[in-house]
Amino acid sequence: VSERVDTSNVLQTEGQQSSFSTILSFKGERTIFTEHAKRNHNFNFENISTKWVYLTSLGDKWIDAYLKTIDFIKNTKCRLAFNPGTLQIDNGESNIDNVLSLTDILFVNKEEAMKISNGSGENMNLLLENLQKLGPKIVVITDGENGSFAINEKGEFSTQAIVKTTIVEKTGAGDAYASGFLAAMLSNLPIQTAMKWGTLNASATMAIIGAQNGLLSRKEMEGKSL
Numbered sequence: 001v002s003e004r005v006d007t008s009n010v011l012q013t014e015g016q017q018s019s020f021s022t023i024l025s026f027k028g029e030r031t032i033f034t035e036h037a038k039r040n041h042n043f044n045f046e047n048i049s050t051k052w053v054y055l056t057s058l059g060d061k062w063i064d065a066y067l068k069t070i071d072f073i074k075n076t077k078c079r080l081a082f083n084p085g086t087l088q089i090d091n092g093e094s095n096i097d098n099v100l101s102l103t104d105i106l107f108v109n110k111e112e113a114m115k116i117s118n119g120s121g122e123n124m125n126l127l128l129e130n131l132q133k134l135g136p137k138i139v140v141i142t143d144g145e146n147g148s149f150a151i152n153e154k155g156e157f158s159t160q161a162i163v164k165t166t167i168v169e170k171t172g173a174g175d176a177y178a179s180g181f182l183a184a185m186l187s188n189l190p191i192q193t194a195m196k197w198g199t200l201n202a203s204a205t206m207a208i209i210g211a212q213n214g215l216l217s218r219k220e221m222e223g224k225s226l
Contacts (some may be wrong), residue, residue, distance in 0.1 A: 011044075020034070021035075027067075029170070030169060037059075038061065039058075041058050042065070043069065045069075050076075055080060055081070055099065057083070058085065058088075061102055063095075067098075072101055074098075080102050080103060081178065082100070082106050083101040083107040083108070084096055084107070089112055090115075093118070096116075097131060097135070100136055104136070104137050104217075105137070105138045105140065110127075110130055110141055110144075114127065117130040124143070128141060128149060128157065129155075131150055132155075138153060139151050140195070144162075148177070150161045158192055159226075160199050161226070163200060163226060165203045167206050168209055169210070172212065176181055176214075178198065180221060181194040183197055184197045198220075200221050201216050204216050204220075
């Protein structure tokens with residue numbers, strides 16, 4: 001409520017347990033044990049108008065939800081930010097190529113990028129180019145302590161170093177980066193600013209336990225320097 005997020009389209013399945021995760025954090029790294037509750041992911045796009053869709057990880061029955069999202073994007077001409085999850089990536093590029101072809105911004109980490117493109121991670125620029133050939137207009141790759149890397153619609157490369165911070169727990173860092181990046185893009189700011197905001201947001205959430213704790217407001221991202 002405090003962030004003015006409209007939850008009117010959130011559906012709850014009564015009598016159904018939720019997914020459950022146990023996260024072990026050790027020396028800045030984490031291991032997640034997850035039990036996914038089965039969901040139909042039956043999204044209702046009726047009477048919805050939006051400029052952007054953010055499509056990310058879903059549980060076992062994800063394919064129909066992805067197809068419905070694709071139809072919505074094609075019909076409305078809205079823009080798509082795509083951050084595939086493990087289930088989607090492990091199914092192979094051929095199972096998400098219809099999404100990649102419509103993607104405006106693709107967010108992946110280095111390991112995910114290599115899996116999707118079947119490429120090596122030795123040359124980051126080549127990895128970005130190979131992913132872009134699959135359809136995304138802009139590709140963003142995060143690579144831990146090495147920072148983040150991007151290629152824009154003109155084929156120009158950008159890099160952003162990390163922010164030095166005490167890492168307490170990394171859960172949610174990728175989503176924090178993507179939300180900071182998108183906040184800048186929605187305001188038509190340069191891609192370098194978007195990478196800065198993403199980096200600041202990810203750094204802030206890694207300094208505190210929890211995927212949402214530490215997330216920055218726009219004002220806070222604007223006021224911080226790297």
